[in-house]
Amino acid sequence: MPINKIIITGGAGFIGSHIAENCFRKFKNAKIIIIDKFTYAGFISNLKNIAKDKRVKIIKSDICTLKNSKSIFSNTDLLIHAAAESHVDNSFGNSKIFSKTNIIGTHNIIELSRYYSVKKIIHISTDEVYGDILKGSFSENHSLNPTNPYSASKAAAEMIIKSYIKSFNLPVIIIRPNNIYGTRQYPEKLIPKSIFLLSNNKKVPLHGNGKNIRHFLAIQDFISALFLIIKKGKIQETYNVGSSNGYTNFDIVKKICNILNLNIKTSIQYVNDRPYNDLRYSINYSKINKLGWSQKRFIENDLKNLVKSYKL
Numbered sequence: 001m002p003i004n005k006i007i008i009t010g011g012a013g014f015i016g017s018h019i020a021e022n023c024f025r026k027f028k029n030a031k032i033i034i035i036d037k038f039t040y041a042g043f044i045s046n047l048k049n050i051a052k053d054k055r056v057k058i059i060k061s062d063i064c065t066l067k068n069s070k071s072i073f074s075n076t077d078l079l080i081h082a083a084a085e086s087h088v089d090n091s092f093g094n095s096k097i098f099s100k101t102n103i104i105g106t107h108n109i110i111e112l113s114r115y116y117s118v119k120k121i122i123h124i125s126t127d128e129v130y131g132d133i134l135k136g137s138f139s140e141n142h143s144l145n146p147t148n149p150y151s152a153s154k155a156a157a158e159m160i161i162k163s164y165i166k167s168f169n170l171p172v173i174i175i176r177p178n179n180i181y182g183t184r185q186y187p188e189k190l191i192p193k194s195i196f197l198l199s200n201n202k203k204v205p206l207h208g209n210g211k212n213i214r215h216f217l218a219i220q221d222f223i224s225a226l227f228l229i230i231k232k233g234k235i236q237e238t239y240n241v242g243s244s245n246g247y248t249n250f251d252i253v254k255k256i257c258n259i260l261n262l263n264i265k266t267s268i269q270y271v272n273d274r275p276y277n278d279l280r281y282s283i284n285y286s287k288i289n290k291l292g293w294s295q296k297r298f299i300e301n302d303l304k305n306l307v308k309s310y311k312l
């Protein structure tokens with residue numbers, strides 16, 4: 001399928017900006033339209049490598065209330081939907097903005113995609129929609145059991161998408177990745193936050209006992225999975241994309257302390273836990289392995305360079 005026009009929502013954020021840059025390089029003739037509200041998590045500087053090119057158009061807009069949608073959406077070959085309120089901790093405060101952006105905003109984007117017959121839609125969801133699991137892993141056909149307002153809004157968005165698959169035969173694919181790490185991540189998430197605080201002689205607040213387990217996937221591995229799914233993924237299917245290494249939050253902060261030559265004991269401060277803090281997320285990603293994807297990068301090898309890049 002020739003790809004001449006791509007829409008990326010949330011393209012000024014962490015994952016969206018990597019998607020935009022990589023689409024720009026891979027689809028050399030494609031026009032790239034980025035739609036972003038530029039919330040606290042979106043920055044034009046994240047797009048500095050491509051923003052000025054004539055193939056790229058950046059539209060500052062809320063996905064819930066897009067205007068001039070015909071000129072944006074008509075003749076679109078590929079839409080990648082990455083715009084979201086993405087930070088779990090914030091969702092325990094003002095959770096309504098999560099429902100608005102992640103549910104209503106997604107509904108608006110897929111309704112416009114349906115109306116203007118976008119040829120392929122990729123929706124970026126999250127492993128958090130499954131909720132936690134103490135042993136074993138969730139496969140794609142497992143029921144969704146979200147435990148916080150963020151993951152609930154992402155699960156609700158998926159339900160609307162699934163209804164559009166049945167009702168309108170929408171050509172959409174859902175991706176559910178693990179936690180993703182890489183450059184340009186807003187320093188509210190564990191890795192960049194720890195690097196910033198520790199580099200400035202401040203302690204890292206750790207929820208509860210710091211023993212919650214998360215899996216960390218490199219942005220480069222996520223992008224290679226995304227491109228494989230764009231090329232070979234089955235329309236209307238869901239793909240988990242995961243990483244083999246599970247770490248506690250404590251492990252991650254300890255690794256960063258080691259890189260910065262700091263003593264872990266004096267570098268953390270235990271704080272009250274989240275109202276609900278999933279103990280362990282784990283997904284089975286054999287489906288995307290069978291499509292031909294495998295994890296190439298590991299956080300223990302990448303962390304040193306990541307610390308360097310955030311300290312610059």
Ligand SMILES: NC(=O)c1ccc[n+]([C@@H]2O[C@H](COP(=O)([O-])OP(=O)(O)OC[C@H]3O[C@@H](n4cnc5c(N)ncnc54)[C@H](O)[C@@H]3O)[C@@H](O)[C@H]2O)c1
Pocket residue numbers: 009010011012013014015016035036037038039040041042043061062063064081082083084085086087101105124125126127154177178179180181185186
């Ligand atoms: N970061 C992770 O580890 C991770 C893991 C799994 C899934 N995801 C999912 O990937 C997607 C991207 O996550 P991220 O980490 O890049 O998030 P991010 O918070 O860094 O970026 C989100 C972007 O969306 C934009 N945005 C927010 N509300 C908007 C609105 N109403 N209209 C238009 N734009 C809006 C923001 O301005 C920002 O540029 C999200 O859907 C998230 O749920 C993230």
